[in-house]
Amino acid sequence: MLNVRDLHAGYGATPILFGVSLEVREGEAVALLGKNGMGKTTLMKAVMGFLRPWSGRVEFQGAGITGLTPHEIARRGVGLVPENRRIFPGLTVRENLELGLSAVRGRSAGLRRDRLTEVFRHFPRLAERIDQPGRTLSGGEQQMLAIGRVMMAGARIILMDEPTQGLAPAMVRHIREMIRELGRLGVTVLLVEQNARMALNVCDRGYIMEKGVIVFEGPARELRESPVTREKLGV
Template structure:
């Protein structure tokens, strides 16, 4: 049984139909990427899974259980963490405080336990350890992205939803970030990734899907997508990548 299943999912913003009956699955232990142009519905897909955007038709199953009518905070407790585009860290809190907030959805935990888990995050993101007492606003874009991912991991998710993690980052930071995504999967967390850098996303993914104006048009392994003329022309040609939804 897949960890995540979407069956004929429709979502809308007012009268605008953002998703038009998409079906996909993510197996436990996979990294799966969603590719598509600006406005294709990639971010809406993640928001629908995490309960932030209402599903008007169809079904989303997580670990075999339907997510319909479950509040976002309860979806987090089920084991889904969503790291949104734009990072959205708390600028007036320290790095350590930002990370600790990620554990709040798990109920009241002993402070010693939470601080021990923060140390685990520092092992994954060594740069954050030396910045532990720095305020969020003082971090670079790459450091903020690492902090946002660390905060998400503090909820102990089975599934991590990553929305445009490389957006606005320097190439060397992007390389480091995607090496970290591989290591997160190696620690047992499944990843569903929305990413504007199609080449980089496919370099870490097990499978991928292509969204076009709310419809899934192509799916396959990275090798299959890299060899697909439509995908190459739209997302890989000339080193230019599609922008986020």
């Protein structure tokens, strides 16, 4: 479904990704693990079109998306829940969610209603806060809002960049269940996480990135048991 091949990218003249290849198949949840500063967010940005790759290729559902704009990539069904959950603090919950629809062609009142209903079914807390500004939400609620926004866009794959960062344990469990639920809904997930234990509990497979290179990959069970995981991630 998502295929990244030999991707090189960086900032200015500084290379950060040195030929990254990875694959996420339809219906899978895949973890991308690695210590801080290894290039995980840079990879998300390059896949999503926020950063133009220097070379290599990104394919989604069999078609090349390398070099397309973030908007075009979102239109094709790729959703990003960015690091530090960038919601719009001055907009209400409803307005934040409806922004997700801007990537949808031919959006109708019916579609808007159906998608909102779907998001609220998963996150009843957002429904209770529908007219509150984003800034009044707790960290966990903001994370729900960020996930809800890509659900509004009808994403077929969701890239999540450290969704549990800074959240209390109860909220981490909530996000974990949400990722499981996305799997049941047939949404494919690429999950970047510092919380390797949690990620390997919900994901089918995983990759470990070190200094812009994938150094290990395998089924989640294998990564859970491998000494390499401990060595590379310090967990």
